[in-house]
Amino acid sequence: MAGHSKWANIKRQKARVDAQKGKVFARLSRAIIIAARHGGGDPAGNFQLRSVIEKAKAAGIPNENIERAIAKGAGTLGADSLESIRYEGYGPGGVAIIMEALTDNRNRTAADIRAAFNKYGGNLGETGCVSWMFHHRGVVTIKATMTEDEILEASLGGGAESYEYSTWDEEPIVEIYTDITNLEHLNRHLQKLNFPILQTEFRWIPTNTVEVTDPDQAKSLLKLIDALDNLEDVQTVTTNFEMAEELLALV
Structure with a gap:
């Protein structure tokens, strides 16, 4: 399974920076709402909810915010109609990219993701086009x-x-x-x-990786991933690239 650990570590570092900006707060709150909606508001009987709550606490989200998100998901407070959607596509160099999103507006989210792909030389595809990898x-x-x-x-x-x-x-x-x-x-x-x-x-x-060696492709790819990760509706971004340390520094 080697090949994804470097990027996983970068994402952890990025998550800490995002948390300081408040971006992780919004993402994890949405994830709590979805988990509570699908499996109930009791963490003891809802493993997905319990896992997200642990992440939220690790990110420093106050307990009252967590409880409010659970209440929204459980239906005791008003909540927007959020749904989970997976998007897939190819980045520069043929790198496969999977994005998981929580959104209350499919059209807005798809348009934002497509714009990022177009800007940085990627192609948004149909669901299933890369997940088989x-x-x-x-x-x-x-x-x-x-x-x-x-x-x-x-x-x-x-x-x-x-x-x-x-x-x-x-x-x-x-x-x-x-x-x-x-x-x-x-x-x-x-x-x-x-x-x-x-x-x-x-x-x-x-299951397999794509090695990116061209500096221009590497820079465009990292900019694309960063742009996707910064979209409000996008929860996770996963890729299958391999890249030398000096090129990773471009992030």
Whole structure:
């Protein structure tokens, strides 16, 4: 699964900056509304909601904001009609891009995404045009404080498929991968073993990668990803590119 970790780390760094600007507040609030609407407002019985709440707290969102978003999703407060939509397309160099959005206006969101693709040399495609090049997986990220034998044993015991070492804030971490239907079980299993869990999420993992070596293509691609990530309705942006460190610095 190597090839996506560098960009995942960049996204974590970007998320901290966005949180300071208040952008993550709006995104996570929307995600809480959707999770509560689909699975109910009780975090104890709604794993998706519980996971988003953990992210919201880690981003510093006040409890009253979280509770308000849950109430909106559960229907006890008024809420706009939000829906989840996945968009797919190709960036410069043939890089596959998947975007997940929460929107109350499909036409506006599609127009904004298409404009970003057109501006930076990409092409917005139909749903399914690139997702076949990815696996949708559950990922539990933990601090790399356990031995590899302990991680392996816990991963197998929790039904995980594989794991990978990476970094987060220059600190060593381990990302443990599982089928999306097993994510809650794996998370609970690791909690019972007192593993230091940093994040639990669903993620698109590329099955193959595209190496970008041309500096102009790299710059356009990174600008496109940044533009998409800055759209209010877009929750996540996932790609399948590989790029040298000096080109990544263009972000």
